[in-house]
Amino acid sequence: TTAARMEAAERAIVLAEALLAEARAGQTAEERARAERLARLMEDPRGKELTIALTDQCFRSRRPERIADQLHYLLERYGAPRFMEWWERIGLTLGALMGQYLPSLVVPPIVARLRHETEALILPAEDEDLRRYLAERRAAGIRLNLNQLGEAILGEAEAARRLDAYLALLARDDVEYISVKISSVSSQIELTAFRHTVEVVKARLRALYRQAQRHRYRHPDGRVTPKFVNLDMEEYRDLDITVAAFREVLDEPEFLTLPAGIVLQAYLPESHGVQRALVAWATARCERGGAPIKLRVVKGANLAMERIEADLHGWPQAPYTTKREVDANFKRMIEYGCRREHAAAVHVGIASHNLFDVAYAMVLREAAGVEAWTEFEMLEGMANHQARAVQARAGGLLLYAPVVRAEDFHSAIAYLVRRLDENTAPDNFLRHVFGLEPGSPEWTLERDRFLDGVRSCNTTLSDGGVLSTSRNVARRDLTVTTNVVLQDLTPFGNAPDTDWRVGENREWIGRVRADWRERAMEIVPLQIAGESVAGAGEVEGRDRSRPERVAYRHALADRAQVGRALDAARVAQAAWEARQAAERRGL
Numbered sequence: 001t002t003a004a005r006m007e008a009a010e011r012a013i014v015l016a017e018a019l020l021a022e023a024r025a026g027q028t029a030e031e032r033a034r035a036e037r038l039a040r041l042m043e044d045p046r047g048k049e050l051t052i053a054l055t056d057q058c059f060r061s062r063r064p065e066r067i068a069d070q071l072h073y074l075l076e077r078y079g080a081p082r083f084m085e086w087w088e089r090i091g092l093t094l095g096a097l098m099g100q101y102l103p104s105l106v107v108p109p110i111v112a113r114l115r116h117e118t119e120a121l122i123l124p125a126e127d128e129d130l131r132r133y134l135a136e137r138r139a140a141g142i143r144l145n146l147n148q149l150g151e152a153i154l155g156e157a158e159a160a161r162r163l164d165a166y167l168a169l170l171a172r173d174d175v176e177y178i179s180v181k182i183s184s185v186s187s188q189i190e191l192t193a194f195r196h197t198v199e200v201v202k203a204r205l206r207a208l209y210r211q212a213q214r215h216r217y218r219h220p221d222g223r224v225t226p227k228f229v230n231l232d233m234e235e236y237r238d239l240d241i242t243v244a245a246f247r248e249v250l251d252e253p254e255f256l257t258l259p260a261g262i263v264l265q266a267y268l269p270e271s272h273g274v275q276r277a278l279v280a281w282a283t284a285r286c287e288r289g290g291a292p293i294k295l296r297v298v299k300g301a302n303l304a305m306e307r308i309e310a311d312l313h314g315w316p317q318a319p320y321t322t323k324r325e326v327d328a329n330f331k332r333m334i335e336y337g338c339r340r341e342h343a344a345a346v347h348v349g350i351a352s353h354n355l356f357d358v359a360y361a362m363v364l365r366e367a368a369g370v371e372a373w374t375e376f377e378m379l380e381g382m383a384n385h386q387a388r389a390v391q392a393r394a395g396g397l398l399l400y401a402p403v404v405r406a407e408d409f410h411s412a413i414a415y416l417v418r419r420l421d422e423n424t425a426p427d428n429f430l431r432h433v434f435g436l437e438p439g440s441p442e443w444t445l446e447r448d449r450f451l452d453g454v455r456s457c458n459t460t461l462s463d464g465g466v467l468s469t470s471r472n473v474a475r476r477d478l479t480v481t482t483n484v485v486l487q488d489l490t491p492f493g494n495a496p497d498t499d500w501r502v503g504e505n506r507e508w509i510g511r512v513r514a515d516w517r518e519r520a521m522e523i524v525p526l527q528i529a530g531e532s533v534a535g536a537g538e539v540e541g542r543d544r545s546r547p548e549r550v551a552y553r554h555a556l557a558d559r560a561q562v563g564r565a566l567d568a569a570r571v572a573q574a575a576w577e578a579r580q581a582a583e584r585r586g587l
Contacts, residue, residue: 002458005335008363009454013447015359017438019389023355027385035383040082047081050074064107071110072096121381122149125403134174138220142387142397145230145377147179149404159187163204167211170227176217177228179263179400180208182242189241191500192509201245205229209255230261230294235302235309236268236318237501243274247281250293259291261349266330267300267319275333275346282345296349296377297333299326314496327453331360335457338364343373349398351377356450358390371395524554528561529568536561 027035040047058070075096080089098106123133125148137144146169153159163185169175183189185204190197212227219225231246233239246262249255262278264271275295282293303319310317320326330352337348338361348370350361358376365374376394378387380401391397436442498505525532535555543551557565576584 002455005454005457006451008367009360009451011363012356012360013450015362015393016355016447019355019359019386019393020436020438022392023383023386023389026388031385044082046078047084050078050081053078064104067107067111068096068100071107072100121379121402123380123401123403125405125408130403131174137399138174141220142391142399143176144380144399144401145177145179146175147232147400147402148184149402150184150408153184153187155187159185159204163207166208170208170211170229171215173215173217175227176219177230177398179230179232181232181234182238182245183234189238191237191241191506194241194506194510197241198244198248201241202249205231205245205249206252206255209249209258209260212260213255213258226258228259228261228294230296231263233263233265233298236306237309239268239270239274240501240503243278247278250290251285256285256288256290259293261294261296263296263298264333265298265300265302265319266333267303267326269320269325269329272329272333272336275336279336279342279346283342286345292345292347292373294347294349295337296351297330297337298351299330313499314494315499318501323449324452324456327357327449328456330357331453332457334361335364338368338370338374340368340370343368343370347373347375349375349377351400353378353383353386354446354450355386355390356446360450360454362394521550522552524552526555526557526561528565533561 053074054071057074058067061067061070075093080093084092092110095106095110123130123146134144148162148165148169150162150165153162166178166180166185169178182201182204185208186197186200188197188200208229212229215227216224217227231242233242242262246260250258250260264275266272275297278293278295282290286292300319306318309315320329334348334350334357337343337346343365350358352358352361361374361376365371371394375396375398376390377398377400378390380399387397387399436446498509500506500509526535527533536558537556538553539556540550541552541554543549579587
């Protein structure tokens with residue numbers, strides 16, 4: 001009820017204040033310096049633009065002369081960033097000048113410096129470096145979820161290499177948990193071939209799950225468990241495919257007792273409904289002797305791309321359009337997941353750096369007695385002092401940790417840019433965390449946003465407590481033809497593309513495809529001046545998707561018949577020209 005929610009929210013505010021105090025007390029000098037630097041970055045919009053541009057435009061290249069040239073250009077355009085120390089600004093300016101003449105000497109140290117600066121966010125994947133880091137985290141009682149970074153794959157050879165990299169991670173004795181994106185193991189994700197795509201993804205998942213069963217992990221307390229594979233969620237396009245492949249593979253007898261995980265993004269209106277379906281399915285799976293699954297709940301990190309995708313195709317935006325709606329859905333999903341009857345079959349990963357949301361989840365899970373089935377998750381390198389405070393209160397913590405090899409560091413650029421842009425956004429909790437103190441304006445702002453989200457939990461629920469979508473999904477009208485008659489001269493505008501992410505649209509195209517696969521071969525005659533005539537010959541036309549099948553035969557005209565057709569066109573031209581534009585358009 002709303003009253004129970006608000007009571008839990010008030011307790012969460014008190015707990016969030018305690019977490020903040022504990023985090024600030026445990027913050028190291030190095031962490032404080034990094035936080036102050038990021039705070040200065042947020043007050044330097046030109047510096048933020050330059051940092052994103054440098055990361056995105058310079059360091060993707062492997063050629064020192066290209067990097068030096070772009071570095072010089074960007075510094076001329078933006079100027080040296082004010083958030084840097086004076087000696088850093090001088091070094092960057094000199095590097096840009098000297099790089100024009102000695103790129104092979106000047107550029108490598110600049111790139112190495114960038115790699116060093118990002119080591120807190122992105123772990124080195126080289127064997128010994130990674131082994132040392134994993135051992136340090138294990139000794140500190142922190143678990144790691146490793147995410148192998150890479151560029152978008154363009155073919156099946158790249159998909160195979162990425163799959164091999166995941167298998168190699170699972171084979172390591174010091175790796176417990178990895179995250180996998182389906183788009184990184186399959187290059188042929190095609191929504192109009194939904195079932196075929198699901199089957200391809202399932203084949204890749206089987207390879208990963210078999211490796212997880214084969215290589216077991218020994219925990220510090222002596223327990224031995226299968227390795228854990230978590231399916232990351234990317235763009236809205238992949239939601240249905242990811243969930244379908246996940247459920248169908250884990251329903252197979254071979255994997256019935258294997259625990260595995262999946263992510264849902266609260267900024268999608270559909271996610272709460274998908275969560276409910278997963279809980280019902282996982283409960284039935286457990287009743288058959290299966291293992292529980294895990295659901296990691298995040299707010300979502302691909303908003304910019306979703307907006308671009310919607311704009312390009314003429315679709316409504318897939319995620320909610322306001323932060324208030326996202327916050328409400330996140331809390332609603334956490335509430336639902338923390339119910340004891342749900343958490344037993346679907347363990348919950350609460351992924352957030354917002355201390356109010358973390359505290360709210362702590363209050364809920366304690367009230368339900370589901371501490372053993374819920375855990376908190378944060379990003380490696382983001383506000384580590386807060387992560388330690390949460391770990392101490394919650395009795396454990398899972399860090400999401402990207403890894404990349406030095407030679408593939410350019411693959412980490414997209415991740416870095418997204419994190420920088422996301423965490424410096426005006427409505428992001430981490431933007432305000434650096435000067436956050438109870439009673440401060442920043443504290444009051446974040447507290448009020450939190451309470452607004454709690455109050456909004458019921459505002460988009462339909463009958464039966466199922467979340468209704470807040471957007472108008474573009475579904476095809478299956479009763480009309482594609483021949484539209486315009487009655488007046490309205491301004492031109494593109495019709496939206498058919499949205500294959502919508503299940504009804506995929507079913508429609510499936511029926512069309514089935515109809516054409518069964519359609520009898522057609523004979524196409526000649527038609528000259530409105531009269532069907534026999535041709536001088538006949539040609540077979542084949543179905544390009546099934547080259548062995550003759551789809552139709554069409555008549556061939558001889559020279560005399562071509563002449564008759566041209567004569568008919570010349571005769572008709574004058575009458576056609578005499579028609580009004582509206583009449584021609586109607587025809």
